[in-house]
Amino acid sequence: MTNTSGSEEPASAALRAEALEQLLTERGLIDPKVMNEIISNYETNIGPLNGAKVVAKAWTDPQYRRRLLEDGTAAIKELGFSGSQGEHIVVVENTATTHNVVVCTLCSCYPWPVLGLPPSWYKDPAYRARMVAEPRAVLSEMGLELADDVQITVRDSTSEVRWLVLPERPAGTEHLTEEELVPLVSRDAMVGVAKVKAQ
Amino acid sequence: MDNIADMGGTLGWGHVYPPRGDEPTFGKPWQSRAFALTLLSVRISGQNIDAFRYAQERLDRAAYLDDGYFGRWLNAAELMLTDSAILAPGAVDARARKLRGEDAPEPPIPEPARPDYVPTARGSLRTVDNPPAFAVGERVRAKDMSPSGHSRLPRYVRGHTGVVELIQPAAVLPDTNAQFQGENPQYVYTVRFGSRELWGADAEAFSLTVELYESYLEAVS
Numbered sequence: 001m002t003n004t005s006g007s008e009e010p011a012s013a014a015l016r017a018e019a020l021e022q023l024l025t026e027r028g029l030i031d032p033k034v035m036n037e038i039i040s041n042y043e044t045n046i047g048p049l050n051g052a053k054v055v056a057k058a059w060t061d062p063q064y065r066r067r068l069l070e071d072g073t074a075a076i077k078e079l080g081f082s083g084s085q086g087e088h089i090v091v092v093e094n095t096a097t098t099h100n101v102v103v104c105t106l107c108s109c110y111p112w113p114v115l116g117l118p119p120s121w122y123k124d125p126a127y128r129a130r131m132v133a134e135p136r137a138v139l140s141e142m143g144l145e146l147a148d149d150v151q152i153t154v155r156d157s158t159s160e161v162r163w164l165v166l167p168e169r170p171a172g173t174e175h176l177t178e179e180e181l182v183p184l185v186s187r188d189a190m191v192g193v194a195k196v197k198a199q
Numbered sequence: 200m201d202n203i204a205d206m207g208g209t210l211g212w213g214h215v216y217p218p219r220g221d222e223p224t225f226g227k228p229w230q231s232r233a234f235a236l237t238l239l240s241v242r243i244s245g246q247n248i249d250a251f252r253y254a255q256e257r258l259d260r261a262a263y264l265d266d267g268y269f270g271r272w273l274n275a276a277e278l279m280l281t282d283s284a285i286l287a288p289g290a291v292d293a294r295a296r297k298l299r300g301e302d303a304p305e306p307p308i309p310e311p312a313r314p315d316y317v318p319t320a321r322g323s324l325r326t327v328d329n330p331p332a333f334a335v336g337e338r339v340r341a342k343d344m345s346p347s348g349h350s351r352l353p354r355y356v357r358g359h360t361g362v363v364e365l366i367q368p369a370a371v372l373p374d375t376n377a378q379f380q381g382e383n384p385q386y387v388y389t390v391r392f393g394s395r396e397l398w399g400a401d402a403e404a405f406s407l408t409v410e411l412y413e414s415y416l417e418a419v420s
Binding site for chain 2: 030034038090124132153154
């Protein structure tokens with residue numbers, strides 16, 4: 001960030017990341033092994049598959065669904081998911097007539113324990129700026145056309161409260177088991193920019 | 200502080216990216232390094248998540264935008280580390296230039312000056328003795344104010360009236376916690392606003408909720 005020499009080409013972000021890692025490592029302030037563990041945890045364990053398991057269980061277990069909508073954090077923890085950016089998770093349900101969609105206009109707050117790190121479109125200024133002002137237009141650009149009678153609620157995540165959307169279970173999936181439903185549940189549907197499709 | 204991070208309702212950003220199902224967690228290797236470095240830098244600098252967001256808000260436009268989300272994380276990490284005197288200003292730039300073969304003199308390591316601050320508990324949730332000042336269903340107004348430091352009160356709701364939908368657990372107030380001036384725990388309210396209250400008569404029909412800390416709100420008489 002700080003360019004002390006003025007006119008020369010600034011160092012790339014990649015080079016500055018390497019420089020910072022070196023500076024902190026050589027003074028023993030960080031351990032690259034710990035860094036690798038953090039990275040691999042978010043690449044392999046903490047992602048939208050966790051949220052998909054929550055949703056599939058809620059679709060097939062009415063008592064779990066009730067608990068999830070009453071106390072999202074506790075019900076999600078029942079499945080083993082908790083941690084950073086998931087201190088207090090509120091789950092809201094999308095139906096044929098009500099549609100919730102989540103944004104963070106001030107940074108890119110996102111429920112990491114159930115969805116992992118946010119995708120690029122969620123962090124993009126256009127999404128952050130426009131979703132709170134013209135959600136129907138933004139959803140349409142993203143490929144989701146909602147009928148005129150669908151009531152939209154935008155959830156701007158401005159505190160440490162995190163929102164998870166429980167999408168509507170698609171028609172034609174009545175015969176599927178909880179395990180068979182999991183792969184159908186997309187990250188995008190759990191943020192509210194898509195619906196879950198039967199296949 | 201009004202700044203570039205407060206993007207709600209701002210213009211000129213163009214179209215949204217359509218979602219891609221196969222997007223990797225980190226598009227480039229440096230982004231994964233920046234992510235882990237930043238998480239660790241919050242700890243090394245003796246700061247907190249609110250200070251991290253405040254550091255992002257103090258970046259200039261290029262430092263905030265040019266290298267995207269992980270670029271602003273990296274820049275904010277550097278700012279926290281220099282503010283706590285773990286690194287000297289210019290240290291990262293000098294090392295980066297050295298890495299690409301330039302003869303860049305490196306500044307000496309400073310005497311660390313971490314903030315004099317200890318959180319009262321982990322995380323942001325706290326218990327408070329007083330009852331919530333506002334009730335579910337009550338009409339409330341977001342104060343029309345522009346705090347000088349960090350704030351989680353978006354510009355686009357200031358001065359507007361909504362209805363309390365949910366009372367959320369009490370939490371540390373980011374405004375003061377970001378600058379190590381105390382936790383000031385207070386209730387957080389999910390407040391529902393109508394789109395026409397926020398954006399005028401021609402707005403799309405929808406409603407919106409925002410989590411607002413108790414001190415951001417006033418009663419509507």
